[in-house]
Amino acid sequence: MDSTDLQIIICGSAGDGTIAAGDILKRAMARAGYKVIAFDLYPAEIRGFGKCVARVRVTTEQVYSLKRRSDVLVSLDDSHAIEHVGEVRDFGAVIFENAPIARLREGRHMSAHVKPGQVPYGLAQREVCERATSSSRSRNIVVLGFLARMYGLPVAAFHEIIADKFKTKAPVVGESNIRAFDAGFEAATAYFKLDDVTLGPPSHVAEGADTVMMTGNGAVVQGCLDAGIGSFFGYPITPATTIMERLAVEMPKAGARLLQTEDEISAIAATIGAGYAGSRAATATSGPGLALMVEMLGLGVMAEVPCVIFVSQRGGPSTGMPTKTEQSDLNLAVFGGAGDAQRIVLAPTNVEGCYRCAGKAFELAEKFQTPVVILLDLYLSNRYETVIFSKDNIFEPNCSKAVEKQDPGQAYQRFQLTDDFVSPRAVPGDVGGMHTVTGLEHNELGRPSDSGEMHTRMSAKRHRKLEGALAHGDLNICKRFGDEGPVDVGILAWGSTFGESLEAMMAAQAEGIRCSAMKVVMLSPLPVDLIAGFLADCKEVLVPELNYEGQLANLVSGQLGRPLSRLSRVTGAPMQVEEILEQVRALAKGRAAA
């Protein structure tokens, strides 16, 4: 069997090295040439009692989401892992500690919970680790060695990744972890493989492309760097912090500047300032931070200043659930703020999309002189995928509409009304480009004006210039997948939920349901015509999203007047493929009955 689709869950307590083990696993598998999607769940607390879960899906074919049922569960702490046993499919494996030190009360050991159809592998993780390293700290690495032996995972890749992970520490640390891995590998030789989990050879990568594995936030950083980001201002907030952390390392190398400000209001103010000065400028935050930024965002719209705001959504409102995923800031991103403050809002659906949208956001901001919001979510920000990048830079370095040579004495009209509603843009220091900028409504020169006629014309300008964004090059603002022409059920999805939607669509097709899925990347301005065309082909439309209100469904039905079926979930976890599929089946069946 050549095709591989293997999903492993590692579950433990904060401090067990659960996330680290998942990280090594996914990197090693990616290095060996497999496609990887991975997502970690971790507690808001730093250490000691919270549950950590690392899920890694390893495939040879392209997939778009994690599976609901995993093939292997590794427990580093039964008190947390027991509740995940049901996620393992029949004839999959459950690996657990079978020589714990502490006395356990009845039912607190994994053996009481492994389902009869699953295969238990009790492993003395701690003892194996202590024998190999004189410490039990690397139990998480022992289980990786065990997995490697049981399923034929690439040992050399693991050795490399482990060495790489600990290269900044004393050499003894890396050596000790390699010993732990090898000890786990050796321990597995005493086990007869009884599950039916298999690993085929890796897939091949096309020449002329680089395969890398990164998170959504990592891809955002790479997109920013490749697009020539010049300035970044930010204030830490989960799950956006890693964008700033990575940029803080990388931007100085490229001669760019990053500043951690005292709060989110300062961050957006400085970003708008830098954008005004001509720098490709960005900030990154989450829902609570965006709530603080929307006032200044209005200034960016009114003053027509290019800037980019990355927003990684988490459970809300208020502080909400900082380490859980949600898609409930669509309304805030699209409508937040005072007045008619339309801006561009993009929502990538996968890690590669994060890269592309991040870079394209600078082009769009510059070209249409407006703030651009990139809506991510925790699931997408933290999810790892193997991504194949072209070796060529795909981003335009300068998309600004230049000011033509001014006649002597001619006043520069920063907000000139043009055919495409985009004004030539001068930045401070440009000869002859002196102008006024204000948050007040203004005339073409930028001087304050509260005339009703001017406000009407300028409002139209600020809105209509964005129509051009719908045709911006090399960016899928909206894309249909699956069956062409009339279908029984169409799935309309955005952000990270699209991956699950696509898998559900393919599963529905396999069941004989005519089904299509459309991803909506540009949420503002909304590609109404494309969506309307899609809806016209669908007898039923399902909109799955991770918010309570059905914010995309509201947005689309509000503009198109078409009733839509909603699948709204706010569990803090990604949408399940099976949940979507179940709804698709029900809708298809309903249509058939009708």
Next chain:
Amino acid sequence: MAKGTHHVIIGIGIAGNRAAEILRERDPDCRITMITMSRLPFYNRYDLPKVFRGVRDWREILVDPPAHYDKSHITLRRDSRVTNVDGQRGTLTFAHNEEIGFDRVVVCTGGSGYLPEDLTDYRHLMNGFATFESAMTVYELLPEGGRVVMLGGDMIGLDLARTLLETGYRVTLVVNDYTFWPHRVAADQRGKYLEALERLGIEVHEGAKLERVKEGPKGMPARCLVFEDGSEVFGDVVMPFCGLVPSVEFMLSSGVDIERGLLVNPQLRTTNERIWAAGDVCQIWSAEENAYRFYYGWNNVRAMGEVAARNMTGEEEPFVSIGDEDLYVDKSGHINSPFWQHD
């Protein structure tokens, strides 16, 4: 029966599984926990030779599908070793440091293959045949048409030998005191049965005492047996079949009487009123013989599981051995045993 009585069955072989069936039948509300060191649910050990007939997916030898346990509300704990049973407190302890309570327990752990002391030095050069895993290991080690050397040749081994011969492998039997175990064969009858084995195609090696087992030289089969008379026998796999030793180590501090197996009265109760035993692990009092004795074979073991479960739920029935226990040569000249008879 009090609602929610917790019955624990240690061992999920033929006796344990039958006990679970009867317990559920007689006490629908009780809680049943089955414990095994195996990683697999209950499979018929008598089906293990089928590995050589192409049945190499353990799912095909399960007696019940995995869903059976959920349907019967049985908690199945696999890969779990019991280290102590405390009949006074009504608790048992696992090697993984967990303690669970019980109202009644029946020990059905059977026996493990016995290895005579003079063979223990060569344990690493031999293969057992007690589990699916060990059967698969032997299958993987054996080349096509390869030879298995059986030391002893108890009835479990001879059952395997029949399958091996029928599937194109070769078998050499090194006769010792355990040949034909558990049957006691009189000296004057021995030759008759060995001849029957030879008619099956088994090469019988009798006489000289085994001196040692060693790895075969390069280019030869993987194992070489050297006998005191200097003769050598080569084989790809060496398998000891010298009977069973009751698996009772974990019961040593339980306070119940143990001789070789757990001593039980005819109702299969041990000397602790909360603990019963069934199958190859127990020695049952025989008033007729004025001694404790073992009863072997699928039918007896299954009946013991049933009797123990009935008595755990209020009956006081004695165990009665089922059928003739003697080895015989049938009309076609083949050796046969009630030990091999099973559903």
